[in-house]
Amino acid sequence: MSVFKRVVVGCDHAAVAARGGVADLMRKLGLEVEDCGTKTCDRVDYPDIAGEVCRKVNEKEGSCGILLCGSGIGMSISANKHKGIRAAICHDNYTAAMSRKHNNANILCLGARTTGPDVISEMCTTFVNTEFEGGRHCGRVEKLMSPKPELKVTDSNPSIIVVGCDHADFESKNAVVEFIKTLPNGPFEVIDAGVHSADRVDYPDIAASVCQKVASTGGRGILMCGSGIGMEITANKFNGIRAALCHEAYTARVCREHNNANVLCMGVRTSGPDLHKEMVKAFLSTPFVVSSDSRHCQRVGKIAEQEVQQGKL
Numbered sequence: 001m002s003v004f005k006r007v008v009v010g011c012d013h014a015a016v017a018a019r020g021g022v023a024d025l026m027r028k029l030g031l032e033v034e035d036c037g038t039k040t041c042d043r044v045d046y047p048d049i050a051g052e053v054c055r056k057v058n059e060k061e062g063s064c065g066i067l068l069c070g071s072g073i074g075m076s077i078s079a080n081k082h083k084g085i086r087a088a089i090c091h092d093n094y095t096a097a098m099s100r101k102h103n104n105a106n107i108l109c110l111g112a113r114t115t116g117p118d119v120i121s122e123m124c125t126t127f128v129n130t131e132f133e134g135g136r137h138c139g140r141v142e143k144l145m146s147p148k149p150e151l152k153v154t155d156s157n158p159s160i161i162v163v164g165c166d167h168a169d170f171e172s173k174n175a176v177v178e179f180i181k182t183l184p185n186g187p188f189e190v191i192d193a194g195v196h197s198a199d200r201v202d203y204p205d206i207a208a209s210v211c212q213k214v215a216s217t218g219g220r221g222i223l224m225c226g227s228g229i230g231m232e233i234t235a236n237k238f239n240g241i242r243a244a245l246c247h248e249a250y251t252a253r254v255c256r257e258h259n260n261a262n263v264l265c266m267g268v269r270t271s272g273p274d275l276h277k278e279m280v281k282a283f284l285s286t287p288f289v290v291s292s293d294s295r296h297c298q299r300v301g302k303i304a305e306q307e308v309q310q311g312k313l
Contacts, residue, residue, distance in 0.1 A: 002031055002128045003100075005062035010036035010053040012046040012075075015068035015112035022066055022124055029128065043295070047302035050078035050087075057106060058084045065107035066124060072111035073244045073255045074299065079107050080236035081306045086141070088229045091115060091247045095270060096123040098227045100130035102137050103144075105229070114251060143204035144234040150311075151215035153240025155262065159186070160219030161284070164193035164210040166203040168226040169268035172276060176222060179277050185285050191217070207234035211241050214262060221263040222280065228267035235263050239307040242300070247271055252279040256286035260300050 007026045011019035016039060026033045036052050038044050046069045057065045065087075067075035072089040079087035087107035088099030091114070099105035108127045110120055161180055165173035173192075180188050193210050195201055203225045214221040221243075223231035228245045235243035243263035244255030247270065255261035264283040266276055289296055 002029055003131055004031060004064040004128050006032040006034065006060060006064075007128065008034045008036060008053045008056040008063060008065045010049040010065070011038060011068040011112070012049055012070075013038060013041050013043050014070035015110075016041055018068050018110070018112040018117065018120055021117060022068070022120065025121055025124055026066075026128070029125065031128065045295075045299045045302055046074040047078040047299055047306060050075050051082070051306060053107070054079050054082035054085050058082070063106075064128060066127075067107060067109045068112050070111060070113040071251050071254050071258075072109040072114070073246075073251060073261070074259050076109040076232065077236050077242050077244065077259060077261070078303050078306060079109065080233055081303060081310055083310055086144070086233050088233065089245045090123055090127070090229070092119065092270075093122050093126050095227050095229065095267070096126040097130050099229050100127060101133045102227070103230050103233060104132040104137070104141050105233070111251070140202045140204055140230065143202055144207075144230065144237065148208070148238050149212070151211065151238050151240050153215045153262070154218045156218030158220060160189045160191065160217045162191045162193055162210050162213040162217065162219055162221045164206045164221070165195060165224040165268070166206050166226075166231075167195060167198050167200050169224070170195050170197065172268045172273065173224050175273055176224070176276055176280055179280060180284070183281060183284060188284070191219075203230040204234045207231050208238075211235050211238045211263065215240060220284070222283075223263060223265045224268050226267060226269045228265040228270065232265040235265065239311070242303065246279050246283070248275060249278040249282040252282040253286045256283060257289040258296050260288040260296070
């Protein structure tokens with residue numbers, strides 16, 4: 001039984017076929033579906049689609065959204081710039097369920113190039129059928145949705161890396177800190193923003209601390225929690241931060257090439273230490289691609305415009 005009454009579906013040109021399948025599935029599950037396209041393979045800018053879906057989700061109570069692009073990363077960054085939105089990029093049933101149970105996500109973001117159609121169907125079904133657990137998670141969701149201080153973010157010191165985690169597994173964070181020091185494309189100056197024990201903390205507090213340090217140093221950030229979802233949502237609420245939740249080296253590379261991500265988010269319960277190392281290495285060694293037609297610059301620029309527009313609301 002769906003916990004939502006209505007779902008708004010949207011995609012860019014990389015996910016047209018997947019979007020059609022998702023819309024059909026939602027109708028079969030009995031939800032009212034609003035399909036925002038795109039419906040051709042002509043290039044579009046993902047922030048435009050994300051913005052339309054976010055507006056429609058916010059317009060009507062009981063609505064959720066599903067956004068698809070090549071990796072899901074651009075959609076999740078863009079969607080989380082909008083007030084009232086908690087957009088979770090997921091890659092399996094576990095993360096789809098956790099995004100609802102712990103983060104009360106109201107938009108699911110998926111990668112059509114990174115996830116097969118059967119898994120996409122399973123995640124969408126899980127997402128719309130899973131209740132928010134409430135309890136201690138209520139306070140964390142309130143924190144991640146609270147107004148954020150204005151940050152002036154530059155990429156002036158890419159050799160500075162700020163690393164932070166919640167209580168889910170601080171030892172994984174420690175291993176990442178030590179690994180960064182061994183990378184051949186360094187040396188990197190690593191700032192360890194904690195935590196340093198298994199005592200419970202609220203992930204929005206850690207995300208805020210890391211984002212503020214990224215802004216003040218001109219460096220880049222790495223955030224870790226159980227699924228990585230809460231960190232990614234919170235970090236993207238800060239202007240100038242483009243936080244990408246990744247699950248393997250491919251998406252860690254693409255988030256730099258296409259989205260100019262300056263914060264990498266990882267789940268300690270969804271990927272192991274070897275994958276963490278591969279993702280960190282890809283993230284820290286990959287430049288932003290300034291293509292001949294400047295399409296990636298244009299899309300990142302549109303995200304910045306969304307930040308300005310949302311700040312006026």
